[in-house]
Amino acid sequence: MRRLIIVIFYSLFCLTLQPAWAQQAQATAPAIPNRGVLFKAEQGGNTLYLFGTIHVGSPDFYPLEPRITEALTQASVLALEIDPLADQKRMLNAVRKYGVYAPGSGPASAQLSPAARARLERALRKYGIPPEAAAPLKPWMLTSALTIAEFGSQGYQPILAVDAWLSKQARARRLKVEELESVEGQMSLFGRLSDAEQLRMLEEDLQSIEDEKYAGEARELMDAWSSANPAALDAVARKLSNDATFSGKFMKKVLLEERNPQLADGIAKLLAREKLSVAAIGALHLIGWENVPDLLRRRGIAVERIY
Template sequence: MPNRGALFRVEGGGHVAWLFGTIHVGARDFYPLEPRLMAALREATVLALEVDPTGSQNDIARAVREHGMYQNGRGPASAELPAPYRPRLDRLLRRYEIGPQSVALMKPWMIASLLTVREFEAQGYQAELAVDAWLAQQAHGRGQKVIELESVQGQMALFGRMPLADQALFLQECIDAIEDKEQAGDAREIARAWATADQAALDRIAAKTAADTTYSGRFVSQVLLAGRNPALAARIAALLKSERRSVAAIGVLHLVGAGSVPELLRARGLLVERVY
């Protein structure tokens, strides 16, 4: 099998952690993953993920209700949009065969996330085949310990804390990107770069993300990546200290670019080697 994503070997105190970069969608031909990573997974005493997508569905549903849905009868999200965007949103919902009732209580950021997933699906990638989900299934199937570096509550709160006006702008920019074919191009680019472990392409994507001055671009760069990297690095360092052999799998964009998790681990005095 070819190399996928990005893989780092982290060593400290005689312990080894393998750090693997994932994407949150997938395709059947992604699997199984390449032999070195599969061997590392078999030898590990624990698999660490951002969150375990196969974990408590009640916890996931609770986080969705709390952070992704309107409370007290407010909504729909289209009411937050400027009038010209409302029919454009309706057209996209029809394109992806999303019924109006299924999004009636969703906040704008949640609809934007749903549209993004559907655009990945239109390019041939599926959320149910996501790399982190596949890894979790493999680990649980072996009876291996799976831990979470974050929580679904914490992740969704990052979006849910956005003021509604900013959420509306986030959705507007998502609509623009899909209609301009930018979203489709970005989906193909990140999936291809991950599927071929293309270091140069991943670096270009990281640089493009960091330079994006749109609201959604700054949110991704500053909140979803730079804002989370220090805590992720700290938890991976703690994992390395407590476990002789471990694998941590997090989104690949956390592993590239300025202020990346490998860079932060090196700053802690750990030996970090990029394998691919």
């Protein structure tokens, strides 16, 4: 489950630095099934719809089902982890600070073992990523790029991410969009990793590509989310919780458990302030151990799972 890193941690660099090798698509108007996971939180006469997103997408995801779109029509605020349509300069600066080598440094491949370097070369060829595009990326960012490339090969693109679609809908309705986190804060989590830890993360994922686990895990996650299948989503969360790799532990402890209390705090404050609001965060923040709905319930907030 370590390639979930890019799906749970919002990789804004793909929306701001959309590479030439990633195909782009335009949304169409398909059927409207349930997607992801949806909760309703209530306290003091106020209501908040809490939707679990995925940070990639495909045209057939949209529009989202009526309970989401109608809530957006009536709400006063949409809260996202990060607004992908916000200040692009701020996002680019964070990418340069945390995800890209300074001129004259790198590339990551120079620090890999010969076997891992060969795996990286094969992975870049597999996904059609030019070596010169990969060279400036730090190992954790290169790991993210490979993960996005796998999702892209299956038809899912960051430019069609659910968060971006929601932000666009909110802006069309002149609905206020708030951020529960900052791009600087999110990317600084990876900035904590030493060079050795980043290389370990990259090497683990390169091995998974060779073992063909990458593609299967991507399909598993997307199938669970796109069908709003609670059992399948819970199975993904359990697999992540049991992942004993370095990447899996970092994902669980830092990217989920460490962030969930902050997300819950922001959502609770939004619920206390607004009569009707919508918050949309990565789906795996809403299931599994120490999830956001459970943290809200501990605050005395009534939380109901709709699907």
